[in-house]
Amino acid sequence: MFRSRRYRVDNEQLVLVLTVLLVLAVIVLSSAVTFCASGIFIILMFALSAWTTRAHHQSLLRNAHALNPVQMPKLAAEVEECSLKLQPGPVELFIAREKQLNAYTFGISDPKVLVLYSPMLQVMTSDELRFIIGHEMGHVALGHTWLNTILGGMAGIPAPFGAAVLLYAAFRWWNRMCEFSSDRAGLLACGDLNTAISAMVKLVAPEVRNQVEFDKAFAMIDAQDDTMSNRVAEIFQTHPMLIRRINKLREYVRTQEYQYMQAGVNRNVGQPKPVKVIHDPAAIAPEKQDDKPEKPQKPPEERWPWLKPKE
Numbered sequence: 001m002f003r004s005r006r007y008r009v010d011n012e013q014l015v016l017v018l019t020v021l022l023v024l025a026v027i028v029l030s031s032a033v034t035f036c037a038s039g040i041f042i043i044l045m046f047a048l049s050a051w052t053t054r055a056h057h058q059s060l061l062r063n064a065h066a067l068n069p070v071q072m073p074k075l076a077a078e079v080e081e082c083s084l085k086l087q088p089g090p091v092e093l094f095i096a097r098e099k100q101l102n103a104y105t106f107g108i109s110d111p112k113v114l115v116l117y118s119p120m121l122q123v124m125t126s127d128e129l130r131f132i133i134g135h136e137m138g139h140v141a142l143g144h145t146w147l148n149t150i151l152g153g154m155a156g157i158p159a160p161f162g163a164a165v166l167l168y169a170a171f172r173w174w175n176r177m178c179e180f181s182s183d184r185a186g187l188l189a190c191g192d193l194n195t196a197i198s199a200m201v202k203l204v205a206p207e208v209r210n211q212v213e214f215d216k217a218f219a220m221i222d223a224q225d226d227t228m229s230n231r232v233a234e235i236f237q238t239h240p241m242l243i244r245r246i247n248k249l250r251e252y253v254r255t256q257e258y259q260y261m262q263a264g265v266n267r268n269v270g271q272p273k274p275v276k277v278i279h280d281p282a283a284i285a286p287e288k289q290d291d292k293p294e295k296p297q298k299p300p301e302e303r304w305p306w307l308k309p310k311e
């Protein structure tokens with residue numbers, strides 16, 4: 001049988017090799033360009049974020065007021081205690097006149113800024129405020145404020161739709177881990193699990209007035225992770241479901257590690273060792289205040305509709 005392949009033209013194989021080399025070169029070059037462009041993008045995002053942070057700081061200086069120890073000695077003492085316990089580094093506290101119940105922190109350079117919305121001061125007891133302030137100081141101490149800026153820039157890199165969704169979800173996942181860490185800082189600052197839980201419940205259900213209302217709000221929070229839609233929605237949220245945050249703290253207080261940490265931060269303010277804290281819902285609900293006449297209000301499920309589990 002005659003099977004010669006000598007009809008192949010001279011340059012066919014040479015061109016094949018050159019083509020493959022060219023494809024490889026393009027792959028290497030384009031990934032290098034993407035890599036550099038990503039680097040430039042991250043730097044640009046960081047610069048943009050630094051600029052918006054400055055602008056935010058300046059608007060705060062106009063619209064919020066810095067904590068004045070003479071006018072608010074009690075709050076200043078709470079902040080001082082949290083700061084001594086957690087050692088977050090230089091932090092400036094501002095009180096913003098807003099309607100919502102919120103607190104947050106930001107800043108790339110020192111001092112980091114901690115903002116408390118004014119209703120916090122009415123709704124939270126001073127122990128609960130220590131949890132809130134400690135939580136925010138935890139974000140500062142663990143570097144979340146500036147990491148958020150860098151990682152947020154990275155997650156925002158222009159990418160094909162699927163990859164962009166994946167990057168965004170990964171960034172949110174990290175955000176939620178940061179919340180768990182900062183909750184621990186809040187717990188260490190207030191030193192009491194029940195206080196931490198009542199502060200968290202009040203964040204979503206302010207004005208709980210008695211045990212019955214507290215139990216009702218807690219049951220609604222407890223049901224949040226029962227639905228598939230809530231679990232899916234959580235993937236793209238910065239904060240974990242409240243019941244998960246509460247459960248994480250309940251697990252944490254049972255560990256040796258917590259005892260060690262609590263004893264350590266307490267030493268910073270000359271407090272005795274902590275006693276073992278067991279979650280006790282009955283110890284959380286606020287005392288009924290007899291001096292204020294209770295005005296009739298809607299039932300809890302109508303006052304906090306966002307706590308209702310979604311179908």
Ligand SMILES: [Zn+2]
Nearest residue numbers: 135139179182
């Ligand atoms: Zn937080």
